[in-house]
């Protein structure tokens with residue numbers, strides 16, 4: 159009776175948070191691919207050695223994966239018969255790092271063919287990217303399977319850099335992530351770059367006001383204006399420590415040095431509950447890292463496919479049966 163109550167309670171929690179915590183486990187590949195963590199970590203380190211942005215690209219892919227029909231590798235699928243790629247969705251235009259995922263997957267396939275999902279590789283690679291660059295480590299939960307569908311419309315509706323707090327909160331809440339998760343996860347903008355097109359509207363006539371965005375520090379604005387020689391120039395998210403995973407994202411927000419409207423809105427919207435969280439995470443490195451780790455695990459649990467659902471793709475960009483057809487390369 160007691161065990162039934164516990165199971166019922168966990169099931170209820172799962173429903174409540176729209177996530178399937180119970181189905182993913184730390185030991186999922188212990189028998190079938192015991193060296194998985196070492197292989198992925200080695201490949202992530204190698205990628206970062208040749209491209210300092212590799213880690214940032216990987217974690218962003220995981221975020222965009224989880225936010226569209228759950229963490230199921232759907233973001234990686236390219237156009238094919240029956241697949242309208244999420245990569246053509248508004249939120250994914252210009253997203254990078256697919257070749258890094260392909261290299262990691264190839265290394266995993268060499269040791270454990272047909273066993274490890276692309277969705278799990280994204281989750282593991284994100285953790286490694288963060289801790290290789292100075293952030294926290296955590297124990298990744300595994301057992302996600304890869305989708306046989308993509309949802310381009312979902313990718314059109316990913317959180318936008320031009321959005322303010324309320325719409326951002328709604329998009330996170332719809333996936334069981336609260337405003338603390340929103341603030342903690344946005345901390346990933348402590349590394350990586352953004353193209354100028356996503357923030358240059360803040361420089362002048364912001365929202366038709368005839369003035370620059372008042373929540374953008376004027377000195378920082380001038381630095382950005384100088385750096386943005388064209389719309390596609392990439393600028394550091396964190397002007398202080400651009401490639402280190404630390405709490406400076408939050409101290410930047412406190413100084414009106416958030417790069418995107420969506421970043422600065424966490425601190426600059428009067429009365430918002432996110433302001434206290436920004437101040438808390440800005441105060442101590444350890445606090446930010448603890449919050450970030452917790453929210454990443456929560457994000458990685460969004461609606462995974464498990465059991466017999468979906469498949470384990472051989473090539474992360476293509477469905478297995480389409481991959482075997484003439485004209486579709488397998489790796």
Ligand code: HEM
Pocket residue numbers: 211213214215217218221251252253254317318319320326343344346347349350351352353354356418420
């Ligand atoms: C809160 C809503 C968010 C918005 C509106 C947003 C928007 C953006 C935009 C516009 C870029 C620049 C893209 C480009 O220039 O091509 C970017 C980059 C990035 N985002 Fe976010 N993001 C959000 C949340 C997150 C989250 C939750 C994560 C991870 C946990 C994340 C990780 C990154 C990283 C690491 C980069 C840099 C990628 C690179 O250097 O290639 N973002 N984001």
